[in-house]
Amino acid sequence: xxxxxxxxxxxxxxxxxxxxxxxxxxxxxxxxxxxxxxxxxxxxxxxxxxxxxxxxxxxxxxxxxxxxxxxxxxxxxxxxxxxxxxxxxxxxxxxxxxxxxxxxxxxxxxxxxxxxxxxxxxxxxxxxxxxxxxxxxxxxxxxxxxxxxxxxxxxxxxxxxxxxxxxxxxxxxxxxxxxxxxxxxxxxxxxxxxxxxxxxxxxxxxxxxxxxxxxxxxxxxxxxxxxxxxxxxxxxxxxxxxxxxxxxxxxxxxxxxxxxxxxxxxxxxx
Numbered sequence: 001x002x003x004x005x006x007x008x009x010x011x012x013x014x015x016x017x018x019x020x021x022x023x024x025x026x027x028x029x030x031x032x033x034x035x036x037x038x039x040x041x042x043x044x045x046x047x048x049x050x051x052x053x054x055x056x057x058x059x060x061x062x063x064x065x066x067x068x069x070x071x072x073x074x075x076x077x078x079x080x081x082x083x084x085x086x087x088x089x090x091x092x093x094x095x096x097x098x099x100x101x102x103x104x105x106x107x108x109x110x111x112x113x114x115x116x117x118x119x120x121x122x123x124x125x126x127x128x129x130x131x132x133x134x135x136x137x138x139x140x141x142x143x144x145x146x147x148x149x150x151x152x153x154x155x156x157x158x159x160x161x162x163x164x165x166x167x168x169x170x171x172x173x174x175x176x177x178x179x180x181x182x183x184x185x186x187x188x189x190x191x192x193x194x195x196x197x198x199x200x201x202x203x204x205x206x207x208x209x210x211x212x213x214x215x216x217x218x219x220x221x222x223x224x225x226x227x228x229x230x231x232x233x234x235x236x237x238x239x240x241x242x243x244x245x246x247x248x249x250x251x252x253x254x255x256x257x258x259x260x261x262x263x264x265x266x267x268x269x270x
Contacts, residue, residue, distance in 0.1 A: 005155035007259035011035040031113035035064035059099035082136035114156030119177030134186040152234035166227035198231040198244040240267040
């Protein structure tokens with residue numbers, strides 16, 4: 001089974017590129033982030049024409065996550081539990097809900113599409129919100145997902161560079177929310193639950209391999225990027241891990257997203 005995570009930075013603006021990429025890559029399951037549209041405006045028919053079922057947790061203009069699958073999508077959870085309820089990801093009391101998490105079961109595999117808060121600027125409410133959101137993710141994994149004792153693949157834009165090998169200019173990014181010690185510590189805490197970061201486990205010595213390049217200052221052309229799109233796997237999923245690769249080709253297209261897909265390959269689940 002091939003599972004991809006892809007922050008598309010507006011599904012409607014990138015639809016032609018996404019459909020072309022689906023034809024080329026042929027993933028079985030796709031975890032989308034930053035779809036930036038409400039459910040009713042999601043281009044579901046375009047994906048259905050390619051053979052994909054859709055589960056959508058959208059939001060107008062911002063955020064939004066979805067799961068595409070060539071197999072049935074079952075037991076859907078929209079929103080990360082905690083902080084005023086399962087679909088209420090808030091900056092502060094009264095703020096608009098943020099659609100950042102969707103989870104479901106596909107062919108015996110529990111998958112989640114995650115769009116973790118960016119957290120910048122760090123001297124605003126956005127950074128403690130990011131850290132609280134990571135605490136909620138930790139609790140959900142520990143209390144609800146790992147006890148299932150089934151293969152779980154948590155893919156998405158984590159907005160975390162796990163260490164300096166994942167940043168083109170570590171000193172410049174040292175005080176950014178993506179690289180601050182508190183952010184990295186909470187990411188390590190997820191791993192300490194027994195999860196495996198799929199790409200790094202297969203490429204332990206790799207450096208300067210990125211999944212995101214900003215649009216400004218020719219960052220992509222200079223290969224000045226960040227690795228912030230990850231798959232975290234339960235022990236049962238790690239046991240059937242075959243491959244995990246960054247597909248850079250979509251980032252070179254016209255009107256590309258600033259992210260590129262990461263593709264996970266798992267053996268068939270017994």
